[in-house]
Amino acid sequence: MDTISPDSPQYVYEQLAAIIERKIRSGEYAPGTRLPGELTMTHDYKVGPGTVRRALDILRDRGLVVTVRARGSFVADPLPPFPETPEPSA
Template sequence: MPRVPNDLVGYVYEWLADDIAARIASGEMPPRSALPNERRLAEEYRVSLGTARHAVEILRERGLVTTIRSKGTFVVERETNR
């Protein structure tokens, strides 16, 4: 279970967004896969629900995920250069 580093400099929600983005980039969370819901993310990372919501918002702004109402939040399929 990931934990917020004790020596973190900066905001927890930015660290959380970066950690999830790294999981997406590594393929651990492939395109079209569902992210855990915000409550589950908060439990998994041991952060507040507001922090988890803010991190997901950052991921949406970065274009890494999209949220479909009543369905969930999903990793966006990225175009690759061929």
């Protein structure tokens, strides 16, 4: 699902980060490719520029995106592995 839900308990920027991460992990945005610009994302997802920047901050922190000043944001190459899921406690 690539839509932002204002009724979700999750912050809008977290929802956007999850959408972009899904696109990266699925291969829609391949490693090394440039992501759409902030302005494009604000129009596509109907969010403000601050929301897009915060979502990109999350993705940078996860090692999925690299931003180059005056060039844009790119999918990391190579991608980091999926985060480990904790084992359930017995």
